[in-house]
Amino acid sequence: xxxxxxxxxxxxxxxxxxxxxxxxxxxxxxxxxxxxxxxxxxxxxxxxxxxxxxxxxxxxxxxxxxxxxxxxxxxxxxxxxxxxxxxxxxxxxxxxxxxxxxxxxxxxxxxxxxxxxxxxxxxxxxxxxxxxxxxxxxxxxxxxxxxxxxxxxxxxxxxxxxxxxxxxxxxxxxxxxxxxxxxxxxxxxxxxxxxxxxxxxxxxxxxxxxxxxxxxxxxxxxxxxxxxxxx
Ligand SMILES: Nc1ncnc2c1ncn2[C@@H]1O[C@H](COP(=O)(O)OP(=O)(O)O)[C@@H](O)[C@H]1O
Ligand SMILES: [Mg+2]
Numbered sequence: 001x002x003x004x005x006x007x008x009x010x011x012x013x014x015x016x017x018x019x020x021x022x023x024x025x026x027x028x029x030x031x032x033x034x035x036x037x038x039x040x041x042x043x044x045x046x047x048x049x050x051x052x053x054x055x056x057x058x059x060x061x062x063x064x065x066x067x068x069x070x071x072x073x074x075x076x077x078x079x080x081x082x083x084x085x086x087x088x089x090x091x092x093x094x095x096x097x098x099x100x101x102x103x104x105x106x107x108x109x110x111x112x113x114x115x116x117x118x119x120x121x122x123x124x125x126x127x128x129x130x131x132x133x134x135x136x137x138x139x140x141x142x143x144x145x146x147x148x149x150x151x152x153x154x155x156x157x158x159x160x161x162x163x164x165x166x167x168x169x170x171x172x173x174x175x176x177x178x179x180x181x182x183x184x185x186x187x188x189x190x191x192x193x194x195x196x197x198x199x200x201x202x203x204x205x206x207x208x209x210x211x212x213x214x215x216x217x218x219x220x221x222x223x224x225x226x227x228x229x230x231x
Contacts, residue, residue, distance in 0.1 A: 006073055007034040008091075008168045008201045009058060014067035016053055027053050029224030031067070035169060040195070040202040042212035044229060045221035051205035054221065055171045058203060059092055060084040072168060089118050093162030093200070095191075097174040099154040101146040107157050108133065108142040114165040132160045136190055152183035156190055163194050169201040177207060188214075 014031040017024055027050040035041055043051050056062040057069055060076045069076045072091050076084055093114070101110045108129050115125035133139055136156045146154055155176065162170055175191070176184035188211060195202055204215065209231045212218045220229040 007070070008037050008039075008072060009033075009035040009203070010070045011058060011064075012068055014054075014057060014069065015065045016050070016057060016062075017065050026224055028057070028064075031224075031226050033219070033226060035201050035203060037168070038199045038201055039217070040215040041204070042215040042218040042231075043203065043205045043221055043226075044207070044209065044212055044218060044231070045205075047207075049221045050224060051221055052173055055173050055203065055205055059094065059171050060088055089114060090165070091168045093165065093167040093170045095155075095158050095162045095170060095172040095175040097177045099146065099158040101154060101157060101161070103146055106143050106145060107138060107149070110146065110157060111161045111164050114161060118165060129160070129164055132164050132194075133157075135194065136160045150183075151179055152187055155179060155183075155187045159187065159191050159194065163198060163200065166198050167200060169203065170195065172202065172204040172206075174205055174207065176211070184208075 010033065012032050014028055016028040017026045019025070031054065043054065045051050053062070057064050060069065060071065071087055074087060079087065102113070105113070108126060111133060112125040112129035115128055116122070130139070130142060133142055136159065138153060138156055138160070141149060141153060146157065149157065176187050179187060192214065202215065206212055212231045218229045218231045219226045
């Protein structure tokens with residue numbers, strides 16, 4: 001469905017402000033970005049610079065004050081929340097600093113969830129999830145609950161869940177920011193291996209310049225604007 005010459009994700013003239021205690025806080029000021037198929041982009045910037053806000057807008061989880069976001073060629077502004085949800089389920093995977101796994105479901109069920117939501121049969125969703133968990137080195141953990149895993153295993157599960165539906169693009173918000181150095185490296189390795197195997201685009205907010213260096217382009221968010229940045 002996606003024409004390789006068209007961006008997977010694009011935004012133009014994007015503004016976002018919040019009103020906090022009667023004061024207007026301008027977080028994003030005229031941001032433009034295009035993400036091509038398979039392209040990997042790091043967003044760096046100080047805490048509070050607007051990285052999470054930006055990813056929320058790109059993923060259609062929040063609406064811009066002004067400007068447009070296009071996902072797989074579709075402007076989000078004209079779509080209902082339900083239509084955005086369906087497009088997001090097909091086209092995007094999310095990874096957060098904290099795993100956001102559902103505690104009452106097993107690892108296997110958590111990873112299968114995007115496929116079940118999409119309407120795949122139980123058997124096929126669980127089989128696809130199981131295959132990805134094998135690649136993630138978590139086959140023996142399939143029937144455990146997230147609370148029984150280590151921090152690194154939980155984040156590997158979150159990586160598997162983000163990629164199971166073979167989305168066009170992953171939005172990752174400080175995905176290894178909560179892990180020690182070695183565990184973070186092993187999660188990143190898994191992430192990059194699967195990402196390049198599936199040819200998935202990536203937009204990742206990170207504090208870690210070493211991690212940013214592994215991606216195709218790095219931009220710095222400062223004073224609400226996106227600046228080219230070599231790391
Ligand atoms: N829902 C919200 N309501 C009010 N202010 C918000 C909201 N979300 C974010 N902000 C403000 O936007 C700014 C950027 O926050 P954030 O995007 O979380 O930055 P980062 O992820 O780079 O640390 C902060 O000043 C924060 O207080
Ligand atoms: Mg943040």
